[in-house]
Amino acid sequence: MNLDKVSCEICSYKNYTLIQSKGKVGKFGEYGNLNIVQCQKCGHVFQEKKRNIEKNKKFFKTDYHKLNSHYSDDQEAINSQLSRSEGILRYLLATFPKNKKLLDLGCGYGYIMQNFIQAGYKCAGIDPDQSCVNFAKENSNLEVILGSSENLPYQDESFDIVISLGTLEHVSDLKKSLKEIWRVLSKEGILFLRMRPNRIWGLPYEYFNISTIRYFSVETQLLSLFLNGFSSHLITTEQLEGRNGDVYISVRKSEEKASSLDSLIKNGYFDKPGELTIYLKNHYHKLLEKSKELLNLVGPKNENIDRVVSLIESGSLNYPLFTGYTDTKSALLRGIQEAHITVKEPWI
Numbered sequence: 284m285n286l287d288k289v290s291c292e293i294c295s296y297k298n299y300t301l302i303q304s305k306g307k308v309g310k311f312g313e314y315g316n317l318n319i320v321q322c323q324k325c326g327h328v329f330q331e332k333k334r335n336i337e338k339n340k341k342f343f344k345t346d347y348h349k350l351n352s353h354y355s356d357d358q359e360a361i362n363s364q365l366s367r368s369e370g371i372l373r374y375l376l377a378t379f380p381k382n383k384k385l386l387d388l389g390c391g392y393g394y395i396m397q398n399f400i401q402a403g404y405k406c407a408g409i410d411p412d413q414s415c416v417n418f419a420k421e422n423s424n425l426e427v428i429l430g431s432s433e434n435l436p437y438q439d440e441s442f443d444i445v446i447s448l449g450t451l452e453h454v455s456d457l458k459k460s461l462k463e464i465w466r467v468l469s470k471e472g473i474l475f476l477r478m479r480p481n482r483i484w485g486l487p488y489e490y491f492n493i494s495t496i497r498y499f500s501v502e503t504q505l506l507s508l509f510l511n512g513f514s515s516h517l518i519t520t521e522q523l524e525g526r527n528g529d530v531y532i533s534v535r536k537s538e539e540k541a542s543s544l545d546s547l548i549k550n551g552y553f554d555k556p557g558e559l560t561i562y563l564k565n566h567y568h569k570l571l572e573k574s575k576e577l578l579n580l581v582g583p584k585n586e587n588i589d590r591v592v593s594l595i596e597s598g599s600l601n602y603p604l605f606t607g608y609t610d611t612k613s614a615l616l617r618g619i620q621e622a623h624i625t626v627k628e629p630w631i
């Protein structure tokens with residue numbers, strides 16, 4: 284089906300096709316209509332109905348916090364975020380030891396910055412969620428302000444590193460945001476970002492969700508960066524935060540003229556239209572088999588759950604579990620819920 288309504292935010296091509304019409308519109312397990320489309324030139328994947336800057340601000344002020352049930356005063360959540368930032372800190376210290384003026388774009392409660400400050404970084408954070416900003420100010424005395432990436436309230440060349448851990452997927456205007464990041468970075472400054480490529484490992488309907496406006500592949504992410512003043516990329520797939528499926532990309536601010544769209548595409552910086560759909564079909568099929576296997580193992584009333592926990596812990600059963608839980612049993616209970624969804628909600 285050709286929808287032909289808006290142009291692609293990366294390559295400006297006007298033709299896109301629908302790849303999925305359902306996604307997460309509420310909390311975990313709540314699915315509804317969500318049109319996900321793919322540009323037929325560069326292969327960029329995005330929500331068909333994009334929120335403009337004002338609507339996006341409102342969304343993050345009111346809905347986002349409710350949809351993501353993490354608790355600011357939960358010590359376990361705090362410890363988990365603090366320990367997740369250790370891997371990032373170690374990586375950045377080893378890779379860019381001189382870049383110490385840091386902006387955390389989409390900093391949330393600001394926990395990531397605490398380890399950085401202790402390591403001698405000068406940190407500032409910005410987030411569109413008022414409750415996060417209030418919490419960071421009241422509890423940890425961090426320099427955190429309310430705002431969005433399309434309009435960064437900082438002077439030119441204020442930072443020599445900007446970290447963006449999964450935020451570019453949520454901003455309303457990608458080009459404006461990249462322009463602003465470029466402006467506040469010092470000469471040859473670094474943009475370090477975490478992304479979760481659209482070659483997913485978990486549930487398709489959870490990955491495609493209302494709060495995520497765009498779904499990069501590594502290639503389309505790089506294409507967007509190269510067209511907007513960044514160069515010399517460095518990629519690591521080491522799981523710096525101990526999760527699953529993350530990719531970390533560092534690029535440098537460049538004063539040189541960007542390569543043309545056509546030459547970048549020619550050099551492979553695009554996602555061939557249609558390939559993601561084939562990937563998702565195969566992925567869903569494998570996930571369905573694994574889900575059935577898991578549900579069989581745990582039994583209809585989860586009566587064998589402890590045995591399955593020991594199978595996973597001993598390495599005899601390799602099952603991809605959602606991270607963010609400190610013990611295998613809680614992670615497995617979530618995995619069982621996901622397996623039920625996979626069986627009940629076939630991917631179309």
Ligand SMILES: [Zn+2]
Nearest residue numbers: 291294322325
């Ligand atoms: Zn495109």
